[in-house]
Amino acid sequence: TQCYVLRYNTGSQIGKSSNAQLEYEAMALQRVGESGVCPRFITLLTEPVPLLVMEYLPGEPLNYRNPEHITAAAHTLAKLHQIGLEPGDTFIRRVPCIDDVREAQSWLAPYFSCERAPAPLRRRLKEILQSATLSAEYDAALFPPTAHLAHTDVQAHNFIVHESEESGANATILSCRLVDWERPLRD
Numbered sequence: 001t002q003c004y005v006l007r008y009n010t011g012s013q014i015g016k017s018s019n020a021q022l023e024y025e026a027m028a029l030q031r032v033g034e035s036g037v038c039p040r041f042i043t044l045l046t047e048p049v050p051l052l053v054m055e056y057l058p059g060e061p062l063n064y065r066n067p068e069h070i071t072a073a074a075h076t077l078a079k080l081h082q083i084g085l086e087p088g089d090t091f092i093r094r095v096p097c098i099d100d101v102r103e104a105q106s107w108l109a110p111y112f113s114c115e116r117a118p119a120p121l122r123r124r125l126k127e128i129l130q131s132a133t134l135s136a137e138y139d140a141a142l143f144p145p146t147a148h149l150a151h152t153d154v155q156a157h158n159f160i161v162h163e164s165e166e167s168g169a170n171a172t173i174l175s176c177r178l179v180d181w182e183r184p185l186r187d
Helices: 018-035 067-080 098-112 119-140
Strands: 004-007 041-045 051-055 159-165 172-178
Touching: 018 041, 018 051, 018 067, 067 159, 067 172, 098 119
Parallel strands: none
Antiparallel strands: 004 051, 041 051, 159 172
């Protein structure tokens, strides 16, 4: 029996409509899926509702306390970052430092508007963000041009680790793949 994952989108971290968001994720899976670092793309359905169909991956989340899991995750990331982008790839370009500061500003905005947050702490955080904003433009120039796709949400539950026995031998193989390709960026 073949198992699949159906992904239905209700929002977007990159400001796209539901259909466009799923198309973006599908593009990422198609680009890197055959490398073994993520689920294989199966198809993109539009009717009756938009659904992304991808390979089901058996396994468990990454266990940070397990050195074998950490090694497998490191190999997965190394493999991902060896996959070059094609000239026609239309992935969103991440601007180092500048985008990080913008993201921090959006995360902190609710805190800054909260009346219960201590005023001295709000002021200090605003000063830190202002300083980071000033240095971000200078520091961004230190990074080389982008040539690879970055996952951008590398945390334990976005890795699927699976142990399987090698055929004909009594050895186990540990596979590790990344899921949740909602916001891959050129990095």
